[in-house]
Amino acid sequence: MNLPEANAAAELAAAIASGDRAAIAGALNLLDDRRPDARAKATALLAHLQRAQDHATGQLIGITGPPGAGKSTLSAALIRVWRQRGLRVAVLAVDPSSPISGGALLGDRVRMQTSADDDGVFVRSLSNRGQFGGLSAEVWPMSIVLLAGFDIVLIETVGVGQREVDIARLCDTTCYVAQPGSGDSVQFLKAGILEVPHILVVNKDDMGAVARRTLAELGAALTRTHPDGHWQVPVLATSAASGTGVEALADVMQQHYELLRSQQQLAARRRRYQSYWLHKRLQDEFGSFGIERLGGEKALLAELEAQDMNLFEQYAALRQRLCSAPSATGK
Amino acid sequence: MSQATVKRDHPWLMRTYSGHSSARASNELYRTNLSRGQTGLSVAFDLPTQTGYDSDHPLARGEVGKVGVPINHIGDMEALFDQIPLGQMNTSMTINATAPWLLALYIAVAERQGVDPAALQGTTQNDVLKEFLSRGTYIFPPQPSVRLTTDLITYTVQHIPKWNPTNICSYHLQEAGATPTQELAFALSTATAILDAVRDSGQIPAERFPAVVGRISFFVNAGIRFVEETCKLRAFGRMWDTLARERYGVSDPKQRLFRYGVQVNSLGLTESQPENNVQRIVLEMLAVTLSKNARARAIQLPAWNEALGLPRPWDQQWALRMQQVLALETDLLEYGDVLDGSPVIEAKVQELIDGALAEIAQVDAHGGMVACIDNGYVKRELVQSHTRRMRNIESGELQIVGVNCYQESAESPLTAGEESGIMKVDERAEREQIASLQAFRAQRDSTKVAQALQQLRSAAAGGSNIMPPSIECARAGVTTGEWSAVLREVFGEYRAPTGIDIAPLNLAGSDALEQVRARVRCTGEELGRPLRLLIGKPGLDGHSNGAEQIAVKGRDAGFEIVYEGIRLTPAQIARAAQEEGVHLIGLSVLSGSHLELVEDILSEMKTAGIADIPLVIGGIIPAEDARRLQAQGLKAVFTPKDIDMNVIMDTMVTIIRAANGLDPAA
Structure with missing residues (x-):
């Protein structure tokens, strides 16, 4: 990295x-x-941001769920609550x-x-740019920029029960919004297709009996303790329309964040998740062939997680390795 | 048979949809129109009045007096009907979300004229459900909107028996792209939703309910396929009769009559060779007059130059004369129903009824009309139909003379003159209106105003009929903005689904579309990321067909589209463009307020530091204004003449290339 470029990055990072x-x-x-x-x-820029950033500031929250579950209206209601609490919010x-x-x-x-x-x-x-049900490679770096400028970064995405793994491997806290009256969420949970979220929400509780039944079914299907450990997965009812339950949801999100911080988990988790995304980004840029060049997925992930180096500097180094490596034809 | 012995039918009510600048100017126009043989009035309100804002509200800027008359308070309403005795007039008001308020003002003015409100005759459009689908002057969410609609109905049925409290509109559905079958189905589903709500409100005793059904009237469109349109009206009559009898148990056949007024189609009026619109309008009028048993009660015709800008009084007079020639010179009114017994007509009517019943079943399966507005089902169906229509025009399957065939034309003397053949609203009108509003506010009794608004709030929150406290507000000098603000607080505001999330119709794509796709993709690659387009609908204008079609087409051409529906402020548009990192902003404005809105958006863009993002606009924009806009830096102005959307997409790519230092021709 040359000096003017580094200065420009520093300036931009400060402005962000x-x-x-x-x-x-x-x-x-x-x-x-x-x-x-x-x-x-x-x-x-990313290298600079990550260096400047205290690893434990800002909360990255994912909201996912099937289409029509009311994710957008719920997000809007949450934003109102956060704004009342004086928190700055960015949404992807x-x-x-x-x-x-x-x-x-x-x-x-x-x-x-x-x-x-x-x-x-x-x-x-x-746009998910062809990554059906998943997140495109741009989401992760964008979330890092937004974390530098906002207290809460909310990522909202349609999840249909198969690719929530992307959002679960990106966010500090994942919230799944189930559709009342649809058995899909319960089935996905039972079958283990659904990555276990930190919080389960049934929105539209004004639908009455249907929503209550879904709530009960979800409660029963859950083992309740998150595989991350030390976290009992709550099942909440909200109504974005009337605002009921939204404050409580914001409280639970805050509690999860505090738990992660108090157990010193936040930085380690982010490191682990970021390694996953870095790998995804490299794969996106250089394909499977490139990943093989770097020793294959497993070795690469292990290398990324183990080192204490700034991930983006590492990324730059890996790109450099790939770009300057002699081509396969041995020209 | 000699001429003298023939008994002619009474002609229908002849109206012209009009109003502009100020109450006083509109009053002069009305009195002129009446003196020329118009037999009823049809009031066009400006957009701030329709969406519940006073003329001095920031959102009203540029819109005051443009598409209709501004009515802020009882003083304006009184001026509007100065020297027009309301006891003898039949007045139709195109008003929806604020219908209870405008009717309250009308009643209060009648009182001042010494007229018993019980004697008033006329119509309030009062069909908010279609506003969510087309036209866009809704304010509150669907549920409270239905409640206001039913309050007005139950009030007039009890107190103003000759009033038509609601005009269920299929008109705007056709403008939004509805097929005849969809028009039938969605209008009748709307009518049942409203009647069910009135019945369930408990405000009307069961034995009086048939009278309510009997007061429901319709506002229908008539397109250029006039044989099919005639059949549609016959189908409407038959289906309504059945529905009134079977669903609501109405035994009196008179109360089951399908009573309707018409404005003929504006969607099909062209900007190219606009003189051809005259024969289009006449043929469309034939559709709703030909069959005596399905004849319109009232007709208003658009002016030939509607696609160019606002019509002048002379253009409106011409439209009125078309009606007079048909009613007075031809022998149409001398016969019984000339289509009865035709097997061709009968078969077509039955086909439409069958199709409409199937579509009604779909609406019911999706939860009924109110649910279908909230969940977007009906809006998506309409967007899809319109997309199909546009595709057929592009492909030439649907021929439009002067647009996609026979485009060559000698220069028209009609549009040549200094004023280019359209009306110019006096730019001073807005300032004068605001000054008079502020003077009105200063002289009224503020204690009375506060009390009246308090009563209004209690009725809105408590569920008692909204009309009595609204009439009290009218008498006390409350303004349109104040009345609406109270209800906004109680009911909240709403954004309707945009309906653009439909599946692509043309997956394979024509050659032209494929070429645009390739260009969008390549330009995106050259610029490092996919091309993003913000489609903004600023101002109060809710005619969103154009914006929706561009959004759908843009998606199909490979753009990433940010479109958020109607009524955005210039600040919201500039902010969205910045946050979303778009390559181009496309605005859609049809209300005539393009100059003011563009000025505001350019200044907001400058403030946000995004003045380098190219800006284009589409809408009804006169040539002279287009030149002014381009001089201000707009990169393109699209008008109804630009019918081929592949060309529009291609032009936008060229503009993006030029703005980013790429070869524009590549």
């Missing part, structure tokens, strides 16, 4: 940390940009893209904004 909206938006554009020079700049809203055209309809940002002049809320929509 100060909450400068233009800087934040610009950084997200940069992280989205696949051109090689942009990739290099993005890497410099992930929508599916068309497999044919690559195009996408991105929506719901208006619902989530309390008002146009509230600088404490920032919403970025993302």
Whole structure:
């Protein structure tokens, strides 16, 4: 990394940390940009952000669930609660893209904004770029930028029971919103397809008996103790429409975060998850062939998790290794 | 048979949908129109009035007096009907979310004129459900909206027996793309949703319920396929009769009559060779007059130049003359029903009924009309139909003379003159309206106003009928904005589903679409990330068809589309563009307030530091305004003439390329 580039990265990182909206938006554009020079700049920025960032600040929360479960309205209600508590909130809203055209309809940002002049809320929509039910490779670096500028970063994505693994391996706290009256969530949980979330929510409790039954079924299907240990998975009822239960949900999210911090888990988990995402990003950029070049998935993950080096500097080094390696044809 | 012995039917009510600038200017227009043989009034309100804002509200900027008359308080309403005796007038008001309020003002003015409100005749459109699907002047969520609708109905049935409290509108559904079958199905489903709500409100004793059914009227569209449209009206009559009898037990055939008014189709009116719209309008009028047993009660015709801008009084007079020629010169009114007994007509009517019943079953399966608005089912169906229509125009399967065939034309003398053949609203109108509003507020009794608003709040929250406290508010000098603000607090506001999340219709894609897709993809690769497009609908205008179609097409062409529906502020649009990192902003404005809105958006973009994002606009924008906008930096102005959306997509790619230093031609 040359000096002017490092200085530019430092400047941008400082602007992001100060909450400068233009800087934040610009950084997200940069992280989205696949051109090689942009990739290099993005890497410099991320390395800088991670160095500057106390590992245990900000909370990365994932909200997932089937379409129509009311995730967006619930997110909007949560944002109102967080804003009342004085917390700055950023949202990454992930929508599916068309497999044919690559195009996408991105929506719901208006619902989530309390008002146009509230600088404490920032919403970025993302298409999943063909990663069905999952998250595109840009989500992770974007979440790092947003964590630098906001107290809470919320990632909202449609989950259909199969690919929530992505969001569960990215966020500090994962919340699954079940559709009342649909047995799918229960079935997925029982079958072990659904990665166990930290919090289960049945939204739309104004639906009455149906929602209560779903609530009971989910409670019964859960072993209640999260595989992470020390966390009893709560099953909550909310009504985004009337606001009922939203404060309680925000409280539980806060409790989970505090638990992670008190057990010194946050940094280790982020390291583990970030290694997963780094691997995903490298795979995205260089393909399976590139991963093999770096010793294969298993060895690479172990290497990433074990080292105490800044992940992005490591990433830069790995990219360097791949880019400068003699090609397979031995030219 | 000699001419003298022929007994002609009475002609229908002839109206012109009008209102602009101010109550005083509109009053002059109404009196002129009446003196020229118009037999009823049809009041067009401006968008702030329709969406419950006073003329000096920030959201009203640029919209005051544009698409209709601004009515802020009883003083405005009184001026609007100055020297027009309300006891003898039949007045139709195109008003929905704020219908109880405008009717309350009308009643209060009648009282001041010394007219017994019980004698009033006319119509409040009062069909909010269709506003969620088309037109977009809703304010509150569907449930409280239905409650306000039913309050107005139960009040007038008891106190103003000759009033048509609601005009269930299939009109706007066709404008949003509905097929005749969908028009039938969705309008009748709306009617049953409203009637069920009135019945379940318990405000009307069971024995009076048939009278309520008898007061329900409809507002229907008539498109250019006039044979099918005639059949649609016959189908409407038959289905309504059955529904009234079977669902609501109405035994009196008179109370089961399908009573309807018409405005003929605006969707099919073209900007290219606009003189052709005259014959379109006449043929469409034929559809709703030909069959005596399914004839309209009232007709208003659009002006030939509607796709160009606001019509002038002369254009409206021409539209009125079309009706007069048909009613007075032709022999149409001398015969009984000329279509009865035709097997061709009968078969078509039956086909439409069967289709509509199947569609009604779908609506019921999705939870009924109110649920279908909230869950987006009906809106998606409409967007899909409209997308199909646009595709057929693009492919030439649907021929439109002067648009996708026979485009060559000599220069039209009609649009040549200095005013380019359209009406210009006086730019001083907004300022004058605001000044008069502020003067009105200063002179009223504020204690009385506060008390009246308090009563309104209790009724809204407590569930008693909204009309009596609204009439009290009208008398006390409450303003439109104040009345609406109280109800906004009690009921909350709503954003309707946009309906654009439909499956792509043309997966394979035509050659033209494939070419655009390739260009979108390549440009995205050159710029490092997929192309993103923000589609913004600023201002109060709720005509969202164009924005929706561009959103769907953009997705199909490979853009990542950010579209959030109607009524966004310039600040929201600029903020969204920044946060979403879009490559281009496309605005859609049809209300005539494009100059003010663009000015505001450019200034917000500058403040946000995103002045370099290219901005384009689509809408009903006169050529002179288009030149002004381009001089301000807009990269393209699209009008109804630009019918081929592949070309629009391609132009946007070219603009993005140019703005980012790429070869625009590549």
